[in-house]
Amino acid sequence: MLQRNPAPSRSMSPRRLRLRVRGVVQGVGFRPFAFGLARRYGLSGFVLNDSEGVLIEIEGGAVEEFRVALRAEAPVLARIDAVEVEERPLGHDADFVIAESRGGKAATRIGADAATCPECLRELRDPKSRFFGYAFVNCTHCGPRYTITRALPYDRAQTSMAGFAMCSACAADYRNPENRRFHAEPVACPACGPRLSHQIEDIAAALLDGKIVALKGIGGFHLMCDAQNADAIAELRRRKARDEKPFAVMVADIEAARRFADPSAAEEDLLSSAARPVVLVDERGKLPAGLAPGLSRVGIMLAYAPVHHLLFDELVRRSPATPVALVATSANPGGEPLAATNEDAERRLATIADLIVTHDRDILVRADDSVMQVVAGAPAFLRRARGFVPEPVDLGSDGPSVIALGADLKNTVCLTRGREAFVSQHVGGLDNAETLRFERETVDHLCRILAIRPDYAACDLHPDFRSVRLAEDLGLPLVRVQHHVAHVAAVAAEHRLEGALLGLALDGHGYGADGGVWGGELLTLDGCRWRRPGHLATLPLAGGDRAAREPWRMGVGALVTAGRGDLAREAFAGVPEAARLVAMLEGGMRVAETSSLGRLFDAAAAIAGTRMIQTFEGQAAMEFEAVAREVEADTAGYRIEKGxxxxxxxxxxIAEQGLNGTAASSFFHATLIAGLAEWTLAAARTEGLDRVVLSGGCLANRRLAEGLRARLSAAGIETWLPQAVPAGDGGLSLGQAAFARHVVANDRTQVEEP
Incomplete structure (x- = not known):
């Protein structure tokens, strides 16, 4: 319960203030909140939404009390960035009212989608409530926001609820300042709102019968099946052509999560947050191995939409003695983007799902589930989407508007406005027409909802990236940013780090400034100036791109170039092509080389016998990390010379001692962390720097990220990890945008005019 401030003194002289409130203040119940405060303090005036946020004018004797309470008691989903105050002449209003919204060029933003709040959940289960069993219940504290919004200001006419006329009961709630649905734009009930295409009972029956269900939710469709039915999981894998990549699991609540996994307190907080991301947690052996083959953690999320809660309630009713868990994976066949429209689902999911459940509330912006883990005690993104987008990253200062097109893997788009950087939801790999179309949709939507025509574009250096071609087609002055510089710049931008720093960029691959394949880089960065004082020793990429899919090739190349072709023949005796590759490399065959840490992980995993062929990106490294334990490092396992x-x-x-499994992985991780830390500290001393940012897709490896941070911090180095965006290519667009703004401000010779 809110604590009431003391009533104002009648002797206070009346004043009138205009308050301009900026931040996430539309669609979160801010106007009714301000209305209630004004009534509490006996003030007159008005509140309205406009293109810049919320505008309030208050008049009376307790305007200062109102100002204090405005920040201290703001709605749970609101985020106030600034409150600008201006004294105004007395207007002698008779009352305080919620005025009509005003349009114009948008300078505000819409909030992210939020999980069903406790009050709506209670109504959902209350037979006396008109919202009993209604799969679209929501209020100002919860429900869809970004995914149903076409443009700002955030009013019903600008959302996919525009076509649903409110019934008299919903209209009364919407107009009642004391109701939590006061000006809740998606408000609806069974009499007037959207409807599911199937009954909850039918959906539950299909799942219990081992069927695969495509269920439309908040940001798109999920493919669902019983997470305890190994046959159903195997069939879903067969139909989706997803052989081994892990599936996420949805459970009803935190108690259910504890039955199937072993979340820490920090992981439970993340699971229970309004964003309801998928969180990687230690599994307890209660789920089939086919869910996350070869891994020690499973992705768990809690039910977040009313339809999920209804479904779990029905499943529990039908089988009260059995804990319930459902596979809930993105409905995106063949690496295509998430299915979001009813027509799209019928066309693309018909060969995968036995039952397709739609509804008639359109999803205007598709958004996958966010995926996170806890690293060094803090949340870290693996995929940033529903529940967090479009929350901006504060860059700390104003600058030109830049649209950055990201990478071709794990693509995101970033658009800057003033001091804010808006990173889009996860788009995916740009290797098919559907995802390319989705990226263009994302660019258009960001520009439209933020009412921005960018001044500049930014992209990768790679000449063949599809994202680069899109950037070139925009017709804007263009800044090309080296891949690993963008990784480092992203972390510097989110932590608002100014001046020179050292960056350690560790990933799978990126196009180097010399045209080579980089991926394990020490970089100095100061605004738009950078150098590469060090890198990992290069390894041969025998077979080119095939080497990333076939880790045994990296293992052979590493051992042969170390002068141990004999070990390569022995370690890969079971691989038919290995002996021939050894002979070719020993005979001087010329191949491309890479400094990639990702490929070093592949080589180690292959030599240890963990993984010879990968069915998805990062599989070998993930399985190798899963079995690692704490051991002592071996300083003889690495050499540092001339950077x-x-x-x-x-x-x-590892090969000489015949190490495999836990022994090999533990030895590799411990020695790798020790070597990388020693190398980085030496560079920091040479460069005279005491700040290091860690970045790149290899930082998804929690053991590596925490180990490096601990060693560098213990040596007195300020060490920064990615938190606002993923460490991998999902955060690249932020770094491109931030770097490009420095270029425009300091070195326009790097800008290509259209």
């Missing part, structure tokens, strides 16, 4: 760190001695020792 280059060479871990081939570590791979040779």
């Amino acid at each position: 280059v760190v060479d871990f081939r001695p570590l791979l040779v020792r």
